[in-house]
Amino acid sequence: MTATKVRSSTPTWRTYALLLSLLVLVAAPLLSVLLTAVFGYRDEPAALASLIEPGMLRVVGNTVWLSLLVVLFATLLAAPLALLMSWTSLRRHSWIDVVVMVPFMTPPFAASMAWMDFTRLGGVASMLFGDTVGQFGHDFIYSVWGMALIMACEQFTFLYLILRTALSTLPASTLEMASVVGASPWHRARSIIVPMLVGPYSLGVLIVFIRSAGEFGTPVTLGNAIGYQVLVSSIHQDVTVSPLSFSQAAATSSVLFTLGVLIWGLQQWVSRKDLTSGGRVSRLYTVALQARGKIGAWLVVAGIFMVSVLIPYFSIVLGSMTILRSEPPGLDNLTFDYFGIVLSKSSAQEALTNSAFLGFAGATLAVLLGLAVTLLTLRNPKKTARTTDFLAIAPDTVPGIVMAVGFILLWNAPWLPITPYGTGWVLILGYAGLFLPMVTQNIKTSASAVSPTVLEAASVAGASTWHIFRRVQLPLMLPGIIAGWLLALLIGFRELVMSSLIRPADMQLLSPWIMNVFDQGQRAEAMAMTLIGVLSSTLILVLVTYWQRRRI
């Protein structure tokens, strides 16, 4: 209990200051969305009435169906891989964990473009596998199933990381005990493994669902091409294409917001009995694979990477090297020149450096806030602390485009004396708001693994609060901090929604740059830039992981 005492002796103004920052960063934009939905935008009347039109019902239905399919595909990709990587000898192959990050670091619409080109009529798929397979691939990808598969490739990383962590916390001894007392494999799965996975899996599903409902990369490329409209594409249209309607965008956003809150409530209900043990286990559960099992396992891994990495990247590399679209991709029709052409463009250089810097700044701000939230609210039952904690996690229930619309409505209001709108600051704030839940979750997980007794011991030994934080807590929490910061940085670098909607007019950013170049028909340049971006991200990932491993 001494630890609680140590914490409660810190002045409460810190808690209030933190609460206030989160109210401005998270609650105010969402409130602006709801207020605009109800009262309208400036002289535009409220558009709530449009929500009961039959067309809207279809769009909501499309959104839910698409997001459910993404969850399905993400589970099919993530679950087998998580099982293999936590319970079998495959876990020795840590390069798999790097490859898993590649689809996550790919700009969302670039994968769509790659798949669309791969399976277009007479495209590479037909050239390689014949017209029948090509036609089948075309019909599958150019459908809501294809959209879901492409989006799942980007999102399944979250689910994989969550499931793998959960499976790795299952002590081998528990399952062995069950087996000794005679529980059948089925019984063991039902009464030990499943209950333990419900919480983490439902959290993963929540994140995947919300992110697929709030990301417009695939909906505005493949979705618009096949005429499959979802909430996010109609909001995107309302705020970017004439005729503009912020009232309509706010009304549609509030539907999406409500959907997010409903799913969140459902997730809370499903995982009400949290059986996750947390912490590390002394001995990992291991399933020894026979030769045939090993081959099967590697085939599964190969299949997953084939769909999520190899095919899209084959198409991206080919696209970035093709000189003439109208000629077949022979040797004399391929070149490396586009990488040089892209890198020598000043707008492309700006886009790369701006995205790197803003992603870095946004991730760092999110880490500072997440750290403050963790320190001030962990094991603190006070109401202000609970509210702060809730606000830090809230953006995860809010699809990204809703936050972006909220930022536009709030920070563009004419009565504000000063505003970050029109400068890079608005993007740093926007990114920080988006990343906050993910970063906070990571920091909290590693913080809760730190036993209060360690802090008590330090306190008894006479260390000051600051000293305890710096020498004991911070080093123990560092893995969580770095993991959260790295994920945030990698997303920030390739982020599309905030970047497109709230960037200042003359500020180049990676994903909008690629999309704009695509729109102008310069496919090779766009694909080359996608590769440059992903290679830079991979480099950062490898360097940080390497540095972290050397430290330990």
Add this chain to the structure above:
Amino acid sequence: MLSNKRITLSASMLIGALALASCGSVASSSRDQNSAGGTESTQAWEAPDGLSGEISYYSANPQGLTDDLVAAFEEKTDVKVNVYADTTGKITARLKAEEANPQADLVYMASWDAATEQSSAGTLAPYSPEGSDQVHEGWSTDEFIGRDGSALALVVNTNATDAMPSDWSDLADQEYKDQVIMPDPRESGTAADLITAMVAQQGEEETWKLFDNLFENGMVVQGANGPALDTVTAGSKAVVFGGVDYSAYSAKDEGEALEVVIPESGTTVTPRPLMILESSDNAEAAQAFADFMFSAQGQEVSAQRNMIPGREDVPAQAGPQFEEIDQLATDWNEIVESSEGVTDEFVQRYLN
């Protein structure tokens, strides 16, 4: 967490494989042949003295043309031009989002309709650039003027088909079965204008009969102008119905197997208007930039980038001259007015 050796190994293997594969190169001469920015001009534009400061220029594609114009203007003056390049719909959206705090000085759009909208919202300052008295008839108003234009054409991939159409109705022939793509009029303003002009010129009955035949022959309607052209360039379809001519000419210049056919029975030439915002805080520089764009030199830059110049005395460099093209309709204000109704009817008939 990871095995660095393996990553290095596989990365170098990948690069090695790619290096083996790479033998060609981008013909830089064809890509950048026009970047000189009008140095051949016989009538170089002279900038007035004392211009300085910055202006914000919002420009609908194409990028190369924008870059050339800005570079040439910055060379002649001390004005810095900040460019925001996007599509017409997105530029309109940004102007609206910034209406409380306007940022743009000068705007160039790809749609007459969008300019009309700005004009009736009262955001434009009246200005007639020097040289604007030379522009084609019907291309100028007090507040916005067509700087250059593009004709809608049949764009044919010669690797994908042996046939060569000469008019819209040819595409209903058996040899083009399932081979034709048209940009979606809901996404492409030029496609919407084309249908409207057809209705204006030959009446509803004739127009819908033409489209009935085309759809029966398997024509698809998909996406905006760019993706439609890309589909044909890549060979998934053989002909664009109503493709924007300049991007097809540019792709052809780069060596793509494309032909651009101006239909015999006529087409539309869409003027792309330039306008100055009333809120401009550097109107003098904005007007000078507008003057430059309408000077013979500025107009030649448009011609070099395969656009049809707005001025009658500056010839087009790719494709036929303005007066050689049979136009379905020329009254843009009327086309703009009836366009929405015609598009709705089209969508109702064929896309639902």
